[in-house]
Amino acid sequence: MGRRKQPTARQLRLGLELRKLREAAGLKGLEAAALLGADSVQISQIESGIAGVSEERVRRLAAHYSCTDAELIEALAAMATDRTRGWWEEYRERLPTSFLDLSELEHHATHRWDVELLYVPGLLQTEDYARMLFSSRVPELPRTEIELRVQHRTRRRGILQGPKPVPYTAVVHESALRMRVGGRSTLRAQLAHLLEASEADHVTVRAIPFETDSFTPLGSTIVYAGGDIPKLDTVVQDAPHGTVFIDAEAQLGVFRTLLRRVEAASLDPERSRDFIHRVAKEL
DSSP states (O other): OOBOSSOOHHHHHHHHHHHHHHHHTTOOHHHHHHHHTOOHHHHHHHHTTSBOOOHHHHHHHHHHTTOOOHHHHHHHHHHHHOOOOOGGGGGBTTBOHHHHHHHHHHHHOSOEEEEESSSOOGGGOOHHHHHHHHHTOSSOOOHHHHHHHHHHHHHGGGGGSSSSOOOEEEEEEHHHHHOOTTOHHHHHHHHHHHHHHTTSTTEEEEEEOTTOSSOOOOSSOEEEEOOSSGGGOEEEEEETTEEEEEOOHHHHHHHHHHHHHHHHHSOOHHHHHHHHHHHHHHO
């Protein structure tokens, strides 16, 4: 297989998981390469996502690495054979790569969780609301890129539509419900859209009021995407230097605990809808 100029986050994840298996087996790249009749450069390229790897080689490597996790092997084999070129490819070299990686991650997710403290989650934003957020960015973006970002964000909603929508839970703090992005009219329309979306069977919206005593403030937004198996889950967070994809098992465990605590502190879906209705009336 040819070398990739810019591997996607999913391709990088496959390589990373193969590296984890090799290191767990106590093998060096040169030793792993000998098992395949290859060279260490090929192993390095596979593990860095620069080069693809066939399903057969994934299974051979797993066997050589003494991996007995059948679910993990099947999931990695499926990742190796995936040749999906989704709608997000239209935006390559037009938007930051992290936007495309997030869309790809969502496309393959088995479930999604969002926890937002300041803004309504991206998957539930109206176009006007999203446009105001992108327009407030510093330094300012060109108008054409703002519209591209709005269009891309709107198309991401596709995972919540169609015959097999992704189960989705959004936990939104009251501060996000009251933040007047774009003014009263934009926020009213946004809250109405949020309530409409919450009526779908596969969408759960939970609110956390200011007066909640048991809520421990989070450091930032949490985007949690479920993989085919829990070991392949991913957390996405924005950082000053860009978007970060978190996949270390220990860190995933921390975020799972945080999500359980956030869920326990939030109102149930019915009370959350009543609460959002009340906030909207007070605008």
